[in-house]
Amino acid sequence: MSFAHILDHDWQPLLLTFRLAAVTTLILLLIGIPLAYWVAYTRTRFKPLVETLVSMPLVLPPSVLGFYLLLAFSPQNAFGQWLEQWFHVRLVFSFAGLVIGSVIFSLPFMVHPVQSGFQALPYSLIEASRTLGKPDWYTLLRVLLPNIKPALLSGVVLSFAHTIGEFGVILMIGGNIPGVTKVASIAIYDEVESLNYAAANFYALVLFAVTFVILLTVYVSNKKWLKAGGG
Amino acid sequence: MIEFSLQHPLQGADGAIALDVRAELAAGTFAALFGPSGAGKTSVLRMLAGLLQPAQGRIAVNGVTWFDAARGINLPPQKRPIGFVFQDYALFPNLSVRQNIGYAVTAADAGWVDELLELTGLSALASRRPGQLSGGQKQRVALARAVARKPQLLLLDEPLSALDIRLRGELQDELLALHRRLGLTTLMVSHDLGEVFKLARQVLQIDAGRIAASGTPAEVFLKNRLSGQLNLHAQVLAVRREEVLHIVTLLLGTQILEVIASDEEAETLKPGDAVEFSARTMNPYLFRRR
Numbered sequence: 458m459s460f461a462h463i464l465d466h467d468w469q470p471l472l473l474t475f476r477l478a479a480v481t482t483l484i485l486l487l488i489g490i491p492l493a494y495w496v497a498y499t500r501t502r503f504k505p506l507v508e509t510l511v512s513m514p515l516v517l518p519p520s521v522l523g524f525y526l527l528l529a530f531s532p533q534n535a536f537g538q539w540l541e542q543w544f545h546v547r548l549v550f551s552f553a554g555l556v557i558g559s560v561i562f563s564l565p566f567m568v569h570p571v572q573s574g575f576q577a578l579p580y581s582l583i584e585a586s587r588t589l590g591k592p593d594w595y596t597l598l599r600v601l602l603p604n605i606k607p608a609l610l611s612g613v614v615l616s617f618a619h620t621i622g623e624f625g626v627i628l629m630i631g632g633n634i635p636g637v638t639k640v641a642s643i644a645i646y647d648e649v650e651s652l653n654y655a656a657a658n659f660y661a662l663v664l665f666a667v668t669f670v671i672l673l674t675v676y677v678s679n680k681k682w683l684k685a686g687g688g
Numbered sequence: 689m690i691e692f693s694l695q696h697p698l699q700g701a702d703g704a705i706a707l708d709v710r711a712e713l714a715a716g717t718f719a720a721l722f723g724p725s726g727a728g729k730t731s732v733l734r735m736l737a738g739l740l741q742p743a744q745g746r747i748a749v750n751g752v753t754w755f756d757a758a759r760g761i762n763l764p765p766q767k768r769p770i771g772f773v774f775q776d777y778a779l780f781p782n783l784s785v786r787q788n789i790g791y792a793v794t795a796a797d798a799g800w801v802d803e804l805l806e807l808t809g810l811s812a813l814a815s816r817r818p819g820q821l822s823g824g825q826k827q828r829v830a831l832a833r834a835v836a837r838k839p840q841l842l843l844l845d846e847p848l849s850a851l852d853i854r855l856r857g858e859l860q861d862e863l864l865a866l867h868r869r870l871g872l873t874t875l876m877v878s879h880d881l882g883e884v885f886k887l888a889r890q891v892l893q894i895d896a897g898r899i900a901a902s903g904t905p906a907e908v909f910l911k912n913r914l915s916g917q918l919n920l921h922a923q924v925l926a927v928r929r930e931e932v933l934h935i936v937t938l939l940l941g942t943q944i945l946e947v948i949a950s951d952e953e954a955e956t957l958k959p960g961d962a963v964e965f966s967a968r969t970m971n972p973y974l975f976r977r978r
Contacts (some may be wrong), residue, residue: 585774
């Protein structure tokens with residue numbers, strides 16, 4: 458493949474994939490850290506229920522999740538109708554819908570490593586900070602998060618990589634609209650369907666290379682972190 | 689002046705015990721909570737700190753109520769002017785020694801952090817992380833961090849138990865010096881008799897959730913002082929008959945000792961029995977150990 462040849466390809470599905478993965482990971486950081494913190498330290502009896510719900514996407518076929526999201530988002534149903542009336546958004550077959558689906562689908566990949574990170578820290582760190590007069594949010598930012606950097610990195614990378622590899626949910630709720638919902642994994646399927654193997658190979662190769670480099674970076678930097686004493 | 693009365697059900701190693709303690713500590717004193725493990729010592733400390741909520745009771749420090757179950761008052765740990773040294777030190781691994789000590793100190797008080805570093809001999813280690821410190825150094829950082837906020841009550845949870853005996857002695861001296869210098873009302877949990885005797889001016893001996901004895905170390909530990917009577921707990925290892933008398937083998941601490949027993953005494957003893965070893969030693973020999 459020459460350089461000019463590479464530029465000839467339609468990069469849109471790839472760019473859309475990475476945009477989706479980046480937005481999803483950012484949102485997951487914002488909701489995953491508080492959720493992981495809550496699950497790690499709560500003593501409510503509803504904890505197993507929440508843990509189960511968070512873990513469901515690990516075992517559920519993506520098409521099941523996609524099917525119910527499709528029903529929920531559809532303007533023919535109450536929730537979709539309410540969204541459209543009050544916020545003028547239609548989540549089905551839209552980028553915003555993909556983001557919501559991806560966030561739900563990749564939730565365990567952010568919550569689990571971060572939760573394990575919190576649980577591996579001695580609880581006396583939080584208690585010590587309390588006896589020193591600091592509120593828990595301050596402890597979270599100043600002490601807990603800086604001490605679980607490897608877990609945070611794992612969460613970010615796994616969520617990002619998992620969103621890149623998503624297929625079933627997107628096919629169900631996003632369909633195949635170029636520039637809106639046609640991400641690389643869908644594009645590969647699409648090209649193979651129309652026997653366009655060269656284009657499929659291009660998308661597949663780029664995804665393969667990118668995920669390989671991302672994961673390699675994580676393992677190399679994690680090793681350095683551990684050597685430096687975890688901080 | 690610190691007064692507390694605490695009632696709380698506890699799950700100990702030997703089943704459930706009902707913690708019920710009340711005591712008063714004079715301002716500026718060094719008090720020790722002494723007793724076997726599982727007696728509820730650490731729980732009392734955690735209740736005073738606000739880390740554990742007692743079922744019933746009251747805590748008042750210098751006229752301010754920190755906890756009162758009847759009136760529904762329970763100040764969170766953040767609102768209680770305390771310093772707490774944890775058994776595992778609980779130093780923040782991502783912060784330097786200076787940052788750990790200065791964690792609760794406002795930026796305007798940086799000079800005070802320097803003073804504490806100096807006082808605890810940590811100045812040269814100020815930029816190190818806790819992971820790069822020895823056990824004794826970590827202990828000093830934990831102590832400096834706990835006193836940095838100039839608390840009204842300093843709580844120490846077996847602060848020296850993780851250290852070897854020589855270092856422990858050294859740090860006991862330092863702890864005493866720091867206490868004299870800052871005059872902080874201090875309550876230390878310990879099951880080390882020597883440590884309590886050396887450091888504390890007031891002892892609360894706690895057993896199975898209740899205060900069994902309280903007073904000065906001499907009052908609590910030297911009940912028979914100057915009588916010359918030596919009373920020790922011993923365990924019978926063996927009883928054997930020899931000619932006209934019995935020889936009883938005893939375990940006293942780590943020493944094994946043989947004593948003579950009469951027929952009547954020997955009849956009631958069997959190996960494994962716990963006995964009171966009592967001897968009259970009006971004028972014992974004392975040798976300096978090296």
